[in-house]
Amino acid sequence: MGSFSESTIAFGILKYLGFLIAIISSQAAIAIMARRRGDNSMQTSSMATLNPVPHIDPLGTVIFPIITILMNSPIVFGWPKRFNIDTRSFRNIKKDINIIYLSGIGMNFIIAIICMLLLRFSGMGVILPTNLLDFTKPELQIGLIVSLIGISNITIGALSLLPMPGLPGWNILINNLPYKSANTVSNNANMISIAGLLLIVFGALNFFFKFFFYLFILGTN
Numbered sequence: 001m002g003s004f005s006e007s008t009i010a011f012g013i014l015k016y017l018g019f020l021i022a023i024i025s026s027q028a029a030i031a032i033m034a035r036r037r038g039d040n041s042m043q044t045s046s047m048a049t050l051n052p053v054p055h056i057d058p059l060g061t062v063i064f065p066i067i068t069i070l071m072n073s074p075i076v077f078g079w080p081k082r083f084n085i086d087t088r089s090f091r092n093i094k095k096d097i098n099i100i101y102l103s104g105i106g107m108n109f110i111i112a113i114i115c116m117l118l119l120r121f122s123g124m125g126v127i128l129p130t131n132l133l134d135f136t137k138p139e140l141q142i143g144l145i146v147s148l149i150g151i152s153n154i155t156i157g158a159l160s161l162l163p164m165p166g167l168p169g170w171n172i173l174i175n176n177l178p179y180k181s182a183n184t185v186s187n188n189a190n191m192i193s194i195a196g197l198l199l200i201v202f203g204a205l206n207f208f209f210k211f212f213f214y215l216f217i218l219g220t221n
């Protein structure tokens with residue numbers, strides 16, 4: 001394995017920061033919406049913040065994403081610290097749960113759209129990390145940062161749509177299935193998690209993520 005250049009390290013740090021912004025903003029949006037729907041628990045209140053500390057999961061927020069960056073994976077994969085939503089004060093549990101988890105996914109897509117529009121109307125277009133990039137130019141630095149934040153958010157937003165345990169898409173699926181079906185699916189959560197991770201690691205879902213990636217690229221031009 002060759003040594004890492006300064007630009008490679010810088011790009012890796014920026015990709016990781018983009019990933020952090022994506023998962024923290026999504027998780028904070030979920031917690032904030034949960035509070036608005038009636039969850040006044042201490043745990044949810046502590047997560048309703050953009051402060052990264054409460055959202056850090058050692059494996060999902062540090063180790064796993066850094067490994068994917070070191071492996072030069074096109075997807076920085078990971079997850080924030082999980083918390084349980086207290087639904088006892090919800091007026092309409094099924095509706096409120098859908099709104100709560102959709103708000104997290106929506107936050108990622110909103111940030112991605114904002115980044116897309118900034119790149120489009122600035123005339124820069126999307127800027128991807130390459131060794132040929134002149135990192136001394138401030139406008140390119142800003143363009144790269146905005147690009148990576150946008151790409152990270154649209155990637156995490158797409159990932160969150162998948163019905164994999166621990167993701168918003170999973171919670172929405174379980175919430176809308178009939179009771180018996182939800183129990184059956186929940187009992188197989190471990191197998192579904194393993195299958196989902198294998199599909200991502202071996203690139204079987206690349207077409208899914210590429211669809212959203214190219215939508216972002218198209219929107220910046």
